[in-house]
Amino acid sequence: MKKHFDFIVNSFEYGFLKDSEMLFKIALKKTGLKKKDVAFVGNSYEDDILLAKKFGLKTIFLNKNNKNKKGDLTIISLKELKEKINVIKKL
Numbered sequence: 001m002k003k004h005f006d007f008i009v010n011s012f013e014y015g016f017l018k019d020s021e022m023l024f025k026i027a028l029k030k031t032g033l034k035k036k037d038v039a040f041v042g043n044s045y046e047d048d049i050l051l052a053k054k055f056g057l058k059t060i061f062l063n064k065n066n067k068n069k070k071g072d073l074t075i076i077s078l079k080e081l082k083e084k085i086n087v088i089k090k091l
Contacts, residue, residue, distance in 0.1 A: 005041075024055045039088050041081070045069040058091040 009027040016022045028038065035056045042048020043062040049071045052059045061071030062078065072091045073084065081088070 021051070021055050024052065024057065039072070039091060041078075042071075045071075058088075060088065 007030060009023050009030070011020070011023060014023060014026060024040070028035065031038065039058040039060050040048070040052035041060045041062060042052060043064065045061060045063075045067060049059045049061050049069070053071075059071035059073070060081070061069065061074045063069070063074050063076055066076075073087060075081065075084065
């Protein structure tokens with residue numbers, strides 16, 4: 001996964017529970033970006049997408065299991081991110 005992103009913030013590395021908004025705050029600080037300029041990619045609708053939406057981020061749901069749920073954008077493979085960059089910018 002690291003080959004697709006400049007950095008990854010995970011709960012194990014920073015010692016917060018996965019449902020902590022602190023992980024989003026850390027990621028924003030690392031990028032220097034504002035919420036409106038960030039899209040969060042997650043593969044768990046309940047643990048990733050719902051929390052990112054609650055925090056105010058745009059969401060990209062990596063839906064590998066064909067769940068009947070959606071983020072602001074839904075993909076089935078990380079390879080799609082590059083193909084959909086223009087869609088992501090308009091979210």
